[in-house]
Amino acid sequence: MPMFTRRPLAAALTLAVALLAAACGSAQAIPVADFTPLAGSSGDTPISEVTETTGRIWLEAPTGVYQTGWATLSEADGSLKVDVSVTPSEAVAQPAHIHLGTCDQLGVVVHSLENVIGGHSVTDFPGISIEDVATGAFSVNLHLSFADFATFTACGEIPALP
Numbered sequence: 001m002p003m004f005t006r007r008p009l010a011a012a013l014t015l016a017v018a019l020l021a022a023a024c025g026s027a028q029a030i031p032v033a034d035f036t037p038l039a040g041s042s043g044d045t046p047i048s049e050v051t052e053t054t055g056r057i058w059l060e061a062p063t064g065v066y067q068t069g070w071a072t073l074s075e076a077d078g079s080l081k082v083d084v085s086v087t088p089s090e091a092v093a094q095p096a097h098i099h100l101g102t103c104d105q106l107g108v109v110v111h112s113l114e115n116v117i118g119g120h121s122v123t124d125f126p127g128i129s130i131e132d133v134a135t136g137a138f139s140v141n142l143h144l145s146f147a148d149f150a151t152f153t154a155c156g157e158i159p160a161l162p
Contacts, residue, residue: 048159050134059154062103067154071140080125086154089119095143103139103155136160
């Protein structure tokens with residue numbers, strides 16, 4: 001199926017960014033994250049899902065700089081692994097955390113993730129399970145940089161286990 005019928009929002013954003021870049025005389029366009037919607041998604045916005053051993057959390061910009069991507073959760077041998085991948089990548093280290101609360105009302109940091117560098121980070125949490133964070137009360141949040149900590153670039157809410 002052609003991209004413009006399967007992912008109209010992504011196609012429209014890509015076209016808008018390309019036209020804006022051309023109008024400004026810039027040959028470099030900001031990439032729009034490519035994603036495969038999960039089951040149950042309308043195709044426009046991916047759905048975050050968790051199971052007892054894995055999860056995919058859709059990350060998107062709540063305000064400020066536009067980044068999208070996934071925080072992938074996996075549990076093995078009594079350890080939780082959080083793998084964050086976002087685009088476009090930033091040239092500096094981006095602090096990332098699991099917060100109490102929603103993206104609209106972030107609370108305290110409960111787990112610090114490895115800094116996102118070049119759009120990617122992986123963090124292992126021994127002794128923590130998906131069940132500990134998949135309660136519907138936590139969010140994954142990325143900051144623009146240590147210098148601009150107040151600007152959030154991407155956030156996603158971790159859903160409760162079914």
